[in-house]
Amino acid sequence: MTDSIDATPRGGVEAPDRFRTMMRGFPTGVAVVTATDLAGQPWGMTCSSVCSVTLDPPTLLISLRSASPTLAAILGCGRFTVNLLHDRAWRTAELFASGNPGRFDLVDWDLDADSAGPHLGSDAHAAADCRVGTTVPAGDHTVVFGEAYRITLRPGHPLLYGLRGYRRWPSAEPTN
Template sequence: MMRGFPTGVAVVTALDLDGRPWGMTCSSLCSVTLDPPTLLVCLREKSPTLAAMVDRGEFAVNLLHAEAQATAELFASGARDRFDRVPWHLDGDCAGPHLRQDAHAVADCWTRTPQPVGDHVIVFGEVYGVTNGSRCRPLLYGLRRYSVWPHS
């Protein structure tokens, strides 16, 4: 059923306690509240990205634009060298690596209230910063393929 529910594509990123970057493609993302601004993401229980998010207490959500399918596939692949293969940015207020060339927007979040459900964990993220990038159309995923928002 859910494959027929198209969604935007994001790469969730975080740093572990040693400063090593972690990240994964995530289409299980939604807005929860406006006040305080809060998102939720769902990650596999054994994900090293999840461990970094919880241990560090913060993470970034990179919303990918239409030209970033290769990055979505890379971060879904499990390749250990993914951060060596894409440009990323991290400055003082970043909660996790920002994929500036591939994201049309990035939200920096504090990790709030992880909730295990089955083999995944729902993580609420209180947004404390948003960086808007290009005005490119968003990358979409549904019916087990990537697509792009049509021109109006």
């Protein structure tokens, strides 16, 4: 038996909760999106709404709360970094999801002249420096398309999030 509801606003007050429950069962990679504001202050937040859009030009999509100070920094400077966290970085994922104003004092990070935002080198297996392209408002979020101009890769397995928990990517070889 299938349990379904209409998820549109007219579907009732339980629609957002049921949508959240559905998405909990869809595991995703974990990233910390970072930028610096015009004064040079670092900003960042945990983001699981990241996906590749196209290879030519290499473009990523991120979705951030419209009221987020990280989004304000991204829009102000016109660039951002997507740090893909490795499987031992779940504490960093929680830290950047917490809103702790001192989060950058609690992690190793670097920012060179070519970086779009802080790189979390000790916690990320990859980082993409991006220039802001198109932005699209979507409910209480803003979707940002970013063209990747530099990719940094390090050894490590991706951190996954689903069913309200962090997991390690299985080490077995994928099957085709």
